[in-house]
Amino acid sequence: MINRAPLSLLYLNVLAIATCGLIYELLAGTLASYVLGDSVTQFSFVIGVYLSAMGVGAWLSQYILSNLARYFIEIELALALIGGVSAPVLFLAFPWIDWFRPLLFGMVFSIGVLVGLELPLLMRILKEYLDFGDLVSRVLTFDYIGALLASLLFPILFVPYLGLVRTSLLFGMLNALVAWWSTYLLRPLLSSRGLERLRWRAIVVTLLLGVGFFKADQLTTLAEENALGGKIIFTTHSPYQRIAITQKRLGFQLFLNGHLQFNSVDEYRYHEALVHPAMLGNEPPRHVLIMGGGDGLAVRECLKYSSLESLSLVDLDPAMTQLSKKFEPLNRLNHGAFSDPRVKVINEDAFIWIGKPGPQYDAVIIDFPDPGSYSVGKLYTTRFFRLLQKRLKPAALVSVQCTSPLVAPKSYWCIVRTLEATGFHVRPYHAPVPSFGIWGFALASMSEFDSTPLPFDRVQGELRFLTNDVLKGLFELPADLQPMDSEINRLDNQALVHYYDSEWNRSD
C-alpha cells in the first residue's frame, strides 16, 4: 500500500520529471538556434515537435494496461539516457553529419513521446488513492511548478554556469535517480521479479551520465569559456588546431587556438578591407587564390565579382572548411561560399602547396592566422613570398593580413619589409575593426601600381563598410602608425615570430 507520506513524495516526482522534460526541450531549442541560427524558427519547430510528440505519448499510454509502475520506471530510464546525452550527442555530431536536422528532431520527438507517457501513467497509478478532482489539480500544479522552475533556472543558472552539455547530463542523472527512487516508492506496485536488475540499471545509467558530466571538460572547459569570453557553442580538436565558436548576445565568434578569428557582428569590415583592394586592379580578376580564410568570409567578398571564373582556397584544416559549410550560421554568414561551383578547396599546408608547380592568379588574398608560432611564421618569410611570386600574373595584386600595426608595430612592419625584400611594391593600409582594434594589411604587386582605388562599379552586391572615400582613407597612415625599420623574416631566423611574441605578450 502507498500511504499518505509517500504520496507527497510522488508529487516531488512529478515536479522532477516536469523540470527534466522542459529542460530537454529548452536544450534542444537553444542548441538548434546556436548551430542552425535563426532562434525564432528553431524554437518554434522544437516546441511544435515536442508538444505533438507529447500528444503521441499520451495517446499511446492507453495501450499500457498493466504493470504501470514498472513501465513508468522504464520510461524514466529511457528518458534519462536519451535526454541526458542529447546535448553532447548533438554537439559532437553536427559538424560531421548531413542529417543533423533528422537527428535533432528525432531526439526531440523521442523525448516528447516519453515525457507524454509519464504523466498519464503516474495519474493512473495515483487514481487508486485520490478522487479525480484532487488528482488532476495536484498533479497539474506540480507539473506547472516544474515547468516554471525549469524555464527560470535554465537561462539564469544552468546555461551560464554549466553550459548546455553539462546541464543535459545533469538532468539525465536526475531522471535516472527518479527511476531508482521510484523502485522504492512504488515498491508495493512492483513485482519482485527483476526488481534488483532494474535498480542496478538505474545506478549504471546514473553513473554513466555522471562520468560524462565530469568528462565534459574535454569537450569544453569552463576555464576556456571564461578565457574566450562567451558561451562556447562548439569546439573540436582537429589534428592542427583547437577550433571554438562562442555566442554572445549579438553574434558569434570563431577562435583558433584561443585567438579570435572573427566576430560575426563586425567581420564585414575586416573582410571588405582585406579583399576588395586586391580585386580592384586594372583588369577584372578571373582567377583568384585565397590562402588561409577557411571561414569562407573572404570567399564571400570575392564572389561579388562577376568576372570571377575560378577561386582556389588553400586552408590547412579540413575541419575548418567543413565547419564553414556545415555550421549553419557560418554558412549563412559566408553566403554558402563553399557551395559555389567556382570555389575549389585545397586542404594542405600553404607552404608545401605553394612550392609545387601550378597556375598563375590575377589576385591573391592572404588570410593566415597571426604569426604566433613557427609553423605560421614560415608563411610570412621571404622564401614563401618568392614562391608566391611564381604563381602571380604580372599585374596581380596580393593583399595580406598583417596583425595590428598599433599593438605590434614591429611585427607589422616586419611583414611589409619582408614583402619589399622579395621585390614586391607594397602599400600598407589599415582598417578599424571594433572586435580587433586597428588592423593592418598590405597590398603588394610585382608591378608598380597606383593605390588610388578604382570605383566599385565592378562589385555586384552590397558593401557595408567600404566607400570610395573610405578606401582611399585606409591608405593614409595616421601619426601613430608610421613606418619603421625591421629585420627581414626568413626561414632561418623567423624574426617575425620573435617580434610578435614579445609585442603581444607585452600588450596582454
Add this chain to the structure above:
Amino acid sequence: MISRRDLFHSLLGISAASMIGCGPRVIPLQGELLGPDIGLGHRLRDRLSLVPAHADWQEIPVIIVGGGIAGLSAGWRLQQAGFHDFVLLELEDQFGGTSRSGITGSFQYPWAAHYITTPMPENMPLIQLLQEMGVVEDISADGVPVVAEHYLCREPEERIFCDGVWNEGLYPGHGASRDDLQQKSEFDASMSTWAQKRDAQGRRFFSLPIATGSDDSEAIALDNESMLSWMNRQGWTSPRLFWYVEYGCRDDYGLPLDRTSAWAGILYFAARMRTASKDSQDVITWPSGNGHIVQHLTSRLSDQLRSGQLVCQIVPPHNQDEPFGTTVVAYDKQRQQPIGFRADRVIFALPQFLAPHVIQDFSARTGRSTADFQYSSWLVANVHLRGRPQENGFPLCWDNILYGSKSLGYVVSTHQSGNDYGPSVFTWYYPFTDISSMQSREKLLKLGWADWADLVLADLSLAHPDIRSLVTRVDIMRWGHAMIQPYPGFVWGPARKAAAIPDGTIHFANTDLSGIALLEEAFYHGVRAADEVLLARAS
C-alpha cells in the same frame, strides 16, 4: 644473454633504465637491421685471391676505389678539370658511404651525416660545388658565400629535453645555477678567442678543412692532452658544461671527453665561428641530410660509377712510369666474377685500415702501420611515425637532444621541407663511446633488430611517452667503422701525416687522413688526390 634492464642501463644511461627499464617491451610492427655489406667486406680480410679471365681486363687511366664523399669528390674534381677517363668502384649498391640517405614514399631521410656548415671564404672548392648545386646563390664582395634560404636550417633549429621540458638551444640551461651559466659564458668566450686566433702566416688556428688551418706549435700542443684534462686546467667544474662539450665530442667524433684530443674538442666549436659577433656558421641541411650532396655528385658522374664492385687487390707497378702498370682486381657481385683493370693511377678512397688488406705488400713496402687509425662505431635508426608525438615546452626542432641520455637525440627529416604536420621520420643517432672500438663492434653485431628497436623507442619515450603508439616502422643501420677517432696525439702525430703521402701510383683520399670525420675533410682529400693525379698526368 644480457637483461633488457642492463642493456638500457649500459647503453642509454641510468635515468633511462630507471624510467622505462621495467616497462613492457613493445616493438613496432616492421623494420630492418641494415649495415654495410659485412659479409663481403670481411672476405677482404680473408684475402680473397681472384684471377680475372683474359677478356675481363680493361685499361683505364685512373681508377677511384670507394664511392663515399672522398671518392665522389675526386671524380667530381677530375671531371671539372675535363678529365673523364676514369672509373669509380664501390662495394655497396648505394653510393655515399656515411653520407648516404634513404627514401620511403615522399620521405627522404639521412642514414648518417646530415649537415654541413656554411663554408668559410677560404674553402673555395666546396663553395664551387655548392654553387653548382644551387645551394650557394651568390658570393658577397668579401668572398662570403650567400646560401639559398631554403637550404639553411629552418628555425627553430635545436632544442634540449631537460627536467621534463623542452627548451631552445643545445645547452641544458633549464635549472642551471648561476655558476653553471657563468662557466658556460667563460667557455663561449674562450672558444671565441680561439676562433679569432691567427698564426704568423695569417692562418686561422682552427679551420675547416683542417689543412687550411694553422700548424702553429701553440695549437698543436693542445693535441697532446684530452679535452677533459684541458677543461679541468681552465678551472671549470660545471657538470652541465662538461655534458654540453662532451655532446659535441660524441656528435662529431663518437668519443667521450677523456678520449678526445683537446685540439679536436676546441676545433668543434672554434672552427665554425667566423667572427666574434656570430655564434657559429649557419647550418646547411636537406631532408636527406648529406645524401643530397651524394645525389648531386652521383648524377654528375653517372657514366663513371660502378656499384657492387668489391676491390680485392691493388698491385703497384714494378716501374712507376710503365703505362697502365697498376692493376686493380675487383669482384663483381652481380656477375659473380672477378674483373681486372690496368691503370696509370689509382685513388684509394677507402678508410686507411683497409689499405694493408687491399694494397699488395703495403706495410712492407711503405713501412706504414695503420694501427693508429681507430674508428668509432655508430648506430642510426630511422623511426617512421604516423603523426607527431606530444610535446611539452619548446616546439619540435630540426635537432632534438635528450639531456642525460647517451644517445645524441634525433633529427627531424621533414623539418627542412617546411612540413609541420602528420607523418614524419625521426633519425636517431647513437655513438658507442664507452667501450673500446673492437669491443663495441662485437656488441653491435650480437644484438638483433628487436633489441635495437626496443632501445631506440625506450630512449625516445623519455621525452615522448606516446611515441610507441605512433611508430609504424624502425629501420636500424649499424656502422662498424663510422668515424675516425681524434684521440690525443693522433691528429698531429706521425701516422696521419704519413698516410696521405702517395704510395707510388696510388693516391689516398679519405676523411680519416684528417683525423676527424667530416664531409668537408672527405671532400678536401678527394679534391687533393684528384689534383695530385692530374699533376702527375700532366708531367
